[in-house]
Amino acid sequence: MPQTSLPHSLETVFTQFEPPEAVFNALLPTLCEVLQADRCFLHLRNPHTRMYRSFCWRRSPDFLDISTEGWEPETQWELEDPMFAAALRADPSIFVEDIETASPTVLNREFERKYLGHRALIHAHVVQDNVLWAILQPCLIAVPRQWSEFDRSTVLAVVERLKPLVLAYVNAAGI
Secondary structure, three states, rough: OOOOOOOOOHHHHHHHOOOHHHHHHHHHHHHHHHHHHOOOEEEEEEEOOOOEEEEEEOOOOOOOOOOOOOOOOOOOHHHHHHHHHHHOOOOOEEOOOOOOOOOOOOHHHHHHHOOOOOOOEEEEEEEEEEEEEEEEEEEEOOOOOOHHHHHHHHOOOOHHHHHHHHHHHHHOOOO
């Protein structure tokens, strides 16, 4: 049965932090702790202008930091990245246990190695009315991971809680 409530530490993030940017900054390390992940980023995007901003937390400074200082123009990653293409289509979130064994229809291994440097990941899509507004991506850097039902339900519950904050933040940015 899917989880309907969040672990206490994650619930605390959503109830004790505001505005949205403070929630994002508190959420990423907390989600990494709950999932025992190495890095987590939140890729926010304006689907109408294709401008994006990324928040990133990483367990070690040796792990690639993919945060941005502000809003930047989005590249057409969907041309190289099947997961980004799936997200743009508003497909269900993707749980990758090992980029080394995943099907090329799911991901572009070289793209993942070159730009993201992880081994296992969750590509969670924040979608409203079949439009992609954000991607939440917890990952492990060096080892594969079988994502448990707890991991899956937790991330999907977080995505639902994030949705109104993401839309409000992106729309308020006016980009």
